[in-house]
Amino acid sequence: MNILVITGSPHKNGTSSYLADSFIKGAKESGHMVSRFDAAFKNVHPCIGCNSCLENDGTCVFKDDMQELNPDLLKAEAVVFVSPIYYYDINAQIKAVIDRFYANNSTLKGTVKKAALLLTYGDETEESAEGAIASYKGMIKYLEWENVGIVSAKACYILDDVINSVYPKQAYELGKNL
Secondary structure, eight states: OEEEEEEOOSOTTSHHHHHHHHHHHHHHHTTOEEEEEEGGGSOOOOOOOOOHHHHTTTOOSOOSTHHHHHHHHHHOSEEEEEEEBSSSSBOHHHHHHHHGGGGGHHHHTTOOOEEEEEEEOSOSSGGGGHHHHHHHHHHHHHHTOEEEEEEEETTOOSHHHHHTSSHHHHHHHHHHTO
16 A cells, blocks of 8 residues: 655654654555655645646646655555644644645545544643644545544653653554554
């Protein structure tokens, strides 16, 4: 299976990157092909809703790193979104990428794809993740993709918090059993 992992964290050795690594390890051990797009280290212009892509076969007016991501996105059989939560939702870096799905909407919507969500956040209540989870569920419902799992890693403010938790194993198992 071709799996695309899209991360949003600007911390290369942060909590959500650690979960992404755990997921990828499990997926690769099961023989899946995995590509990773670290949005925070890429140049992705936010969508401006100009609709030029609708008039030009999905070609966006912005020539940025989405050109690198789009081939992997279109061939992926599973897309995994990995984000830290800074303020009650996925972070801006990954949101900019998701908004740019608009250019490929007619190709993405209704295709057979699996999707998963991995989140990390410092708060100790699930309330902090509710916005991100609701947005994810709404998006995949619209796209008609299958949700295969959510790992919501609460109380993971620093790397040691996530390392010493059950969440890396959950992410690993999700990747392994996909």
